[in-house]
Amino acid sequence: MSTPMLEIKDLHVRIEDEGTEILKGVNLVVPRGEVHAIMGRNGSGKSTLSYAISGRDGYEITEGDVLLDGQSILEMEADERAAAGLFLAFQYPIEIPGVATMTFLKAAMNAQRKARGEEELATPEFMKAVRSEASELGIDNDMLKRALNVGFSGGEKKRAEILQMALLKPKMCILDETDSGLDIDALKVVSEGVNTLRGPDRSMLVITHYQRLLNHIVPDRVHVFADGRVVESGDKDLALELESKGYAAFDDKAA
Amino acid sequence: MSIAMPIRLGPAEEALIAQLEGAGAKDAAEALRATGLPNRKLEAYHYTDLKTMLRDVPTANVADGAVTAPKLRIPGAYRVLMANGTASHESTPPNGIIISDESGNALSARDDVLVSMNRGLATSHLKVRLEGSVDPAVHLDYRLSGDARHVATSVLIEVADGATATVVQSFSGSDAAHLGNHGTRIALGKDARLLHIIIDEMEMAARHFHTMEYAIDEKVALTTLGINLGAGLSRTSIFGSFDGGGAHADFSGMNLLDAGQHCDIKLDLTHAVPDTTSTELYKAVVRGDGTSAFQGRIVVAQDAQKTDARMMSQGLMLSDEAQIFTKPELEIYADDVQCGHGATVGDLDENSLFYLMSRGIPKDEAAAILTRAFVQELLDRIEDAELNEALTGMVDEWLVRGDAD
Ligand SMILES: Nc1ncnc2c1ncn2[C@@H]1O[C@H](COP(=O)(O)OP(=O)(O)O)[C@@H](O)[C@H]1O
Ligand SMILES: [Mg+2]
Numbered sequence: 232m233s234t235p236m237l238e239i240k241d242l243h244v245r246i247e248d249e250g251t252e253i254l255k256g257v258n259l260v261v262p263r264g265e266v267h268a269i270m271g272r273n274g275s276g277k278s279t280l281s282y283a284i285s286g287r288d289g290y291e292i293t294e295g296d297v298l299l300d301g302q303s304i305l306e307m308e309a310d311e312r313a314a315a316g317l318f319l320a321f322q323y324p325i326e327i328p329g330v331a332t333m334t335f336l337k338a339a340m341n342a343q344r345k346a347r348g349e350e351e352l353a354t355p356e357f358m359k360a361v362r363s364e365a366s367e368l369g370i371d372n373d374m375l376k377r378a379l380n381v382g383f384s385g386g387e388k389k390r391a392e393i394l395q396m397a398l399l400k401p402k403m404c405i406l407d408e409t410d411s412g413l414d415i416d417a418l419k420v421v422s423e424g425v426n427t428l429r430g431p432d433r434s435m436l437v438i439t440h441y442q443r444l445l446n447h448i449v450p451d452r453v454h455v456f457a458d459g460r461v462v463e464s465g466d467k468d469l470a471l472e473l474e475s476k477g478y479a480a481f482d483d484k485a486a
Numbered sequence: 487m488s489i490a491m492p493i494r495l496g497p498a499e500e501a502l503i504a505q506l507e508g509a510g511a512k513d514a515a516e517a518l519r520a521t522g523l524p525n526r527k528l529e530a531y532h533y534t535d536l537k538t539m540l541r542d543v544p545t546a547n548v549a550d551g552a553v554t555a556p557k558l559r560i561p562g563a564y565r566v567l568m569a570n571g572t573a574s575h576e577s578t579p580p581n582g583i584i585i586s587d588e589s590g591n592a593l594s595a596r597d598d599v600l601v602s603m604n605r606g607l608a609t610s611h612l613k614v615r616l617e618g619s620v621d622p623a624v625h626l627d628y629r630l631s632g633d634a635r636h637v638a639t640s641v642l643i644e645v646a647d648g649a650t651a652t653v654v655q656s657f658s659g660s661d662a663a664h665l666g667n668h669g670t671r672i673a674l675g676k677d678a679r680l681l682h683i684i685i686d687e688m689e690m691a692a693r694h695f696h697t698m699e700y701a702i703d704e705k706v707a708l709t710t711l712g713i714n715l716g717a718g719l720s721r722t723s724i725f726g727s728f729d730g731g732g733a734h735a736d737f738s739g740m741n742l743l744d745a746g747q748h749c750d751i752k753l754d755l756t757h758a759v760p761d762t763t764s765t766e767l768y769k770a771v772v773r774g775d776g777t778s779a780f781q782g783r784i785v786v787a788q789d790a791q792k793t794d795a796r797m798m799s800q801g802l803m804l805s806d807e808a809q810i811f812t813k814p815e816l817e818i819y820a821d822d823v824q825c826g827h828g829a830t831v832g833d834l835d836e837n838s839l840f841y842l843m844s845r846g847i848p849k850d851e852a853a854a855i856l857t858r859a860f861v862q863e864l865l866d867r868i869e870d871a872e873l874n875e876a877l878t879g880m881v882d883e884w885l886v887r888g889d890a891d
Contacts, residue, residue, distance in 0.1 A: 287840050313846035325841040329859025335842075338855060343846035378859075395845060 234301040236403050236434035237261040237284075242295035244283045253279045255459035256295070261403070264431040268445055269438045270470060271456030272478045277438045278322055280456075281407045285319045286312050299403055314346035318401035320392040322408040322438075327379040332391065335379045336361055340398055364397045368424050385412030386421075393424040404428070404435045410444040422447030442474040455481050493522040501543040502603065505636065508546070511606025517599070524599055533779035533811050534721050534750040536599070540693065544634035544665055546607070552631040557658035557687050558880065561872045563625040566614070570630055571637040573612045580622055582649070584615040592642040592671040593699055598723065600695050604669040607638035611669075615644045616651040623652040623873060630659030630666060630692070638667045643682075647675035647703075652870065654683045657696075658716070661689035666717075668696040676730065679707045681868070683877070688716035690746065697723045702762075704730030709867060712739035713877065714749045715884050726755040728762035728790075738767045740861050742884045745774025745807075753782040757793040766797040769861055772808035773888055779811040782827070788819040795824075801831035802860050804853070804888070854885040 237260070244254035253276045261267045271277050283290045284297055286309035296303050304312050327335070341351045352360075365375060368390045380388050389409055396404055406425065410418055425448050429435070437448055445453070445467065453469040454461045455478075462484040463469065473481070495503070499522050506515035523540060524531035553569045564583060566575040579585055592611040593601055614624060630637055643653055657666065666688070674680055688694045694717035702708060714720055726735065741749045751768060770778035780799045801810035814827035834856050842852035861881060868874040 285844050287844075288836065308849065309840060309843035310846050310848045310852075313844055319844050321841070321844075325837050327838050327841070327856070327859060329862035330855055335845075335855075338847055338851070339842075339845035342848060342851060346846060346848075399845065 233263055235260045235298070236263045236265075236300055237436065238298040239284070240296045240298070242280075242283065242297065243293045244279060245291050245293055247289045247291045252293070253459055254283065257460050259454060259461055261434045261436055263434060265451040266429060266435040266437060266448065267452045267454060268450040268470060269436060269454050269456050269461075270440060270442070270473055272440055275456050276459040277456055278407055281319050281405045281438060284405060285309055285317060310342065311346070313399070313401075314343045316402035318396050318399055318404045320389075320396060320404065320406040320409050322411065324380045324388040324392055326381045328381050330379050331376055332379045333361065333375045336375075336395065336398060339395065343399060360398060364394055367427070368394055368397075369420055370394055386414065386417035389413060389417070389421055390424070393421055397424065397428060402433050404433065405438065406435065407438045408440070409437070410439055410441060418444070418447060442470045445470045457481055457484065493520070495519070495522055496537070496541075498540050498543050499523055505543070505546040506603065506606045509607050509609075514602045514606030517602050521599065530598070530752055530781070532813075533777075533781070534748065536721075539719055539748070540665075542663065544636050544663060546636045554629050554631045554658065554660050556627060556629070558627070558654075558656045558685060558876060560623055560625050560654060560876050563623040563654065565625045565627050566612075568612075568626055568628040568639060570635065571639050580620075582616060582618040582620040583624060584617065586613045586615075587611075588613045588642070591669065592640045593669040593697060594671075596725075598697070600667060600721070600723065601669070601697050604638050604640065604667050604697060607667070608640035608669065611640035611642050613642045613644060614653070615646065616649050616653075617646040618649055620649065620651040623654055623870070626653070626655045628655065628657045628666070628668070630662075630664045630688075632660055632662065634663040634665070634691075636665040636667070638669075640669045641671070643670065643672045645672070645674045645678040645680050648677045649675065650679040652681040652683070652873070654685070654873075656685040656687060657694060658687040659689065659692060661691050664688070664692045664694075666692065666694050666696075669699075670696070671699045671701070673701045674703055674706045674708060676704045677706070678703070680709070682708070682710045683868075683873070684710070684712040684722075685880070686714040686716045686720055687880070688720070690718045692717040692719075694720040696721075698725065700724070700726040700735075702726060702728045702730065702733050702735060705732040706730070706735070708733075708735040710735070710737050710739075711864060711867060712751070713742070713880065714739070714751075715742040715880070717749075718746060719748050721750045722752070724751070724753045726753075728755070728757045728764070729759060731759055731761040733762045735764045736767070736867070737764065738864050738867065739769070740864055741770040741772070741778045742861075742881065743770070743772045743776035743778055744887070745776055747776040749777070750779040751781070753780070755783070755795070756785045756787065757790040757795060758787045760789060760791045760793075762790065763794040764796075766795070767864065768799045769864060770799075770801045770810050771804065771857055771860060772801070772810055773804045775805070775807035775809070777809040777811070781813045781815075783815040783817065784825065784827075786816070786818045786820050786823050786825060790820045791822040793820060793823040793825065795826075797827040799829045800860070802857065803831065803833050804857070854888070857885055858882070
């Protein structure tokens, strides 16, 4: 069996300043090339899981390990994890006044290339790459000139996240509630963007609390998340079961 | 009659008095003897106690030919070199720029020791008159060379009625304990438009003092941007008076400070007549144990109805030891006005840092990007591409210097 792209082993996480344990022993394996979904109600710890994997300060890992392509990443800084091929599409992308989206994209792409010992992208090459990916996602030039995420609509923010993912070509993508705040048309555009990025060397973890997204991004496996751990796993039909029975049916398994 | 207690004078004050007397500035010498250098009990110098901070005084104005290399280069600008206080310029000025040496000091008399010393020591001034639509930026390039020296300069910038101009004053020099005491009066005629940029790129050992005085006539459009990133100790005093209706001014500045630096800006504006508007936006970014202070005071006279003045100061602390002081004051004697002030101080936003890092940008670079973003809105005010590039380059260089720490 080949090395999984992402392996989460008995992960326990607490918020540093609070002390309360949020993740209580998460076990999860995402094999190479597969798309897995995590479904769970609000407050069950899905975003906490995505932040802990990406290396956000303040999320203390008290037990367990996270392996990316066979390597433990817990000692790495967030930027090193990104350069190693991890990408998080944020549930709430951060607005950064004073930094043009284009400038940011270039800084991110070049930082990752530098970390991997590759040459910086020449400007025309960079512009070409951005323009073609942007037009696929219905992102116009004007938006790229604006400050990053500032004044973007909910849909624009999510499209901008997928644009970054397309340009950075990560091998492991975590999409945290990428469907929230999207109308049905935007959902289609974003899902298509995600689907074109599926491939044998790229895995995805799609976090959502509605089954709806999974009609567009069809997962290989579905995991139900409750009270800080995975309580049930199955194929894509599990999402439908969850939709009809409701999360409450799975709550007793978390206890 | 009350009998004033004699002030105990330190060696720096004695040296300054001797220099003033030597220059024949008896009044300034007497004034200094009576009060001494200002200490923190004096409100205007609350954050910059010159009595303790100015410990030694270098030799006064000695003319010599040595010049340090230029620091700021502005392509296409018309440059007037102010080497150790003496002005020289390369060629006959382009149309609309009239330069002359005039007797007397350019600043008005004020109850301020730095001003009275400047008036005492600089007994003539350089007058730069700008007429019509002046194409090249005028760059007054002040440089202090060699061993520590005490230099006082005086300049009058006169923007004629209806004229449009850009003036840059930059200060640089050798890394010696210079004491620069500079005075600039900016007289703006009716309908004049001026972009005024003032840059302190002195070295760490230097003490840098600059007093500016703006006289703002009818329908003037004025934009100022001061950038302080050089001298170990600096104090900028800005006095402005709106004396004609329909005028608008945007005053702004940024202090980019490292460990060991102390930079103080005192802004004092008077809206004296009806129907004038202004904004004041001052930003400070402080690394190490640097100290930045901003005191802004806006007075709206009783007659000055319809004044609109918005003052804001923002501080970004890049270390735990950084100190940022801010004290805004509004004194409003008119009733139909729109005035406000605000102040914020904080460190870099953790969410923003994480967002950039999650895209592969290392922490130092992410911090530099966010710091640059903090001052970007001030750089955006500079529409001229070459000037903008020169100033942006200077800010970026400061940011890179931080990474090396
Ligand atoms: N930075 C934080 N500080 C305090 N509590 C937090 C923090 N982040 C998450 N939590 C708490 O952890 C729990 C899980 O939150 P989250 O991971 O955002 O859930 P989900 O993404 O599944 O909605 C919630 O009870 C939330 O209040
Ligand atoms: Mg969440």
